[in-house]
Amino acid sequence: MLAIDVKDLRKQFSVQKNREGLGGALKDLFKREYNEITAVKDISFSIPQGEICGYIGENGAGKSTTIKMLTGILVPTSGHIQVNGFVPFKEREKFVNGIGVVFGQRSQLWWDIGVIESFQLLRKVYRVPEAEFKQRLNELVERLQLGELLNRPVRKLSLGQRMRCELVASLLHNPSILFLDEPTIGLDIVVKTEIRDFLKKINREQGTTILLTTHDLQDIEALCTRVIMLDDGRIIYDGGLDELKSRWSKGREIQFQFGEQPDVHTLKKLTEDLQGVSWSVASDLTATMFLPHEINVSDALSRVVGGAADIRDIKIMETNTDEIVREIYKSGSASQEAADKLSSYTPADKSQESIEGKDGQAAADAKAGEKEPVQS
Numbered sequence: 001m002l003a004i005d006v007k008d009l010r011k012q013f014s015v016q017k018n019r020e021g022l023g024g025a026l027k028d029l030f031k032r033e034y035n036e037i038t039a040v041k042d043i044s045f046s047i048p049q050g051e052i053c054g055y056i057g058e059n060g061a062g063k064s065t066t067i068k069m070l071t072g073i074l075v076p077t078s079g080h081i082q083v084n085g086f087v088p089f090k091e092r093e094k095f096v097n098g099i100g101v102v103f104g105q106r107s108q109l110w111w112d113i114g115v116i117e118s119f120q121l122l123r124k125v126y127r128v129p130e131a132e133f134k135q136r137l138n139e140l141v142e143r144l145q146l147g148e149l150l151n152r153p154v155r156k157l158s159l160g161q162r163m164r165c166e167l168v169a170s171l172l173h174n175p176s177i178l179f180l181d182e183p184t185i186g187l188d189i190v191v192k193t194e195i196r197d198f199l200k201k202i203n204r205e206q207g208t209t210i211l212l213t214t215h216d217l218q219d220i221e222a223l224c225t226r227v228i229m230l231d232d233g234r235i236i237y238d239g240g241l242d243e244l245k246s247r248w249s250k251g252r253e254i255q256f257q258f259g260e261q262p263d264v265h266t267l268k269k270l271t272e273d274l275q276g277v278s279w280s281v282a283s284d285l286t287a288t289m290f291l292p293h294e295i296n297v298s299d300a301l302s303r304v305v306g307g308a309a310d311i312r313d314i315k316i317m318e319t320n321t322d323e324i325v326r327e328i329y330k331s332g333s334a335s336q337e338a339a340d341k342l343s344s345y346t347p348a349d350k351s352q353e354s355i356e357g358k359d360g361q362a363a364a365d366a367k368a369g370e371k372e373p374v375q376s
């Protein structure tokens with residue numbers, strides 16, 4: 001069975017227009033006018049059980065609105081949703097027992113009472129038998145190291161401590177699907193890593209399906225094999241993260257550090273029969289080779305190592321996912337055609353602030369005094 005199945009899902013909001021000034025306010029009293037905002041525009045996707053899927057997009061893309069419809073908080077304007085076999089907004093009571101939700105910006109815990117009392121209240125809400133609750137709580141408390149926090153009021157917890165408690169709260173009734181809306185927002189890298197490790201574990205051990213929205217692409221890299229990308233209420237990409245990276249990154253960069261100033265013409269000569277390989281000199285002692293995906297790294301490396309003198313260090317640069325996703329948001333499409341339009345983009349261009357740039361050789365010539373790009 002699919003954990004989540006969404007077809008042609010749409011959500012429109014009517015927002016009241018506020019006319020300017022006193023006159024406008026008076027007019028508003030007698031005749032209200034509304035704007036229609038379509039936050040989610042006929043999207044379809046399905047998520048099998050046990051998958052961790054990232055749901056990303058710029059501010060206002062429609063992520064939270066989707067999560068709210070999937071969790072039964074909002075009623076869709078049109079389309080179909082099934083989560084765990086239920087229509088979320090119709091069969092609320094049965095449905096909520098199978099899902100856990102964490103909104104990073106909002107708390108499901110009671111602010112003034114001890115954490116353990118909030119957990120006890122949630123046990124009653126979800127009707128979890130006492131023995132089962134105790135066993136589960138002990139397990140979660142141990143994993144997330146919450147022991148000494150249980151008797152503190154929630155308002156006295158740090159953000160990281162609270163977020164770990166929120167995760168426990170969302171899992172006390174052993175849901176098979178977990179919805180996480182910005183679970184790592186504002187957290188330091190240590191707590192982020194703890195939370196990511198914890199999520200990976202519960203997914204691996206219990207097969208929990210996770211739908212995760214985040215602006216932190218490291219969350220996506222650490223947890224998700226699949227990513228759904230939203231732009232202005234529409235899905236612009238649904239697939240593997242690796243596939244997205246290889247479609248959008250045009251190749252790899254290898255940075256060489258030399259003992260003496262490299263001669264770019266010699267470097268260029270070494271790789272001249274490798275199509276698409278280019279060189280740029282970043283500083284007196286470093287040069288960067290850009291390789292298209294089709295060129296084998298060891299092939300290119302062996303030529304340089306065999307021919308260039310005094311190499312002190314070699315660094316193979318990772319594709320920067322943030323940069324790729326930013327480019328996709330900018331173009332509004334993650335399609336192959338959009339990626340191809342950026343064919344002049346290479347990591348080497350970026351590190352050189354587009355010496356060659358999209359305008360070609362003219363820009364390169366203009367900057368030739370500072371940095372010298374050489375195309376094989």
Ligand SMILES: Nc1ncnc2c1ncn2[C@@H]1O[C@H](COP(=O)(O)OP(=O)(O)OP(=O)(O)O)[C@@H](O)[C@H]1O
Nearest residue numbers: 013015037039057058059060061062063064065066
């Ligand atoms: N209750 C509401 N009434 C009117 N408009 C709304 C409401 N909720 C969301 N919107 C609008 O719907 C669009 C999508 O909002 P949504 O909160 O789903 O985006 P998001 O992708 O979660 O953004 P963010 O990353 O900033 O949280 C926005 O234009 C927002 O202003």
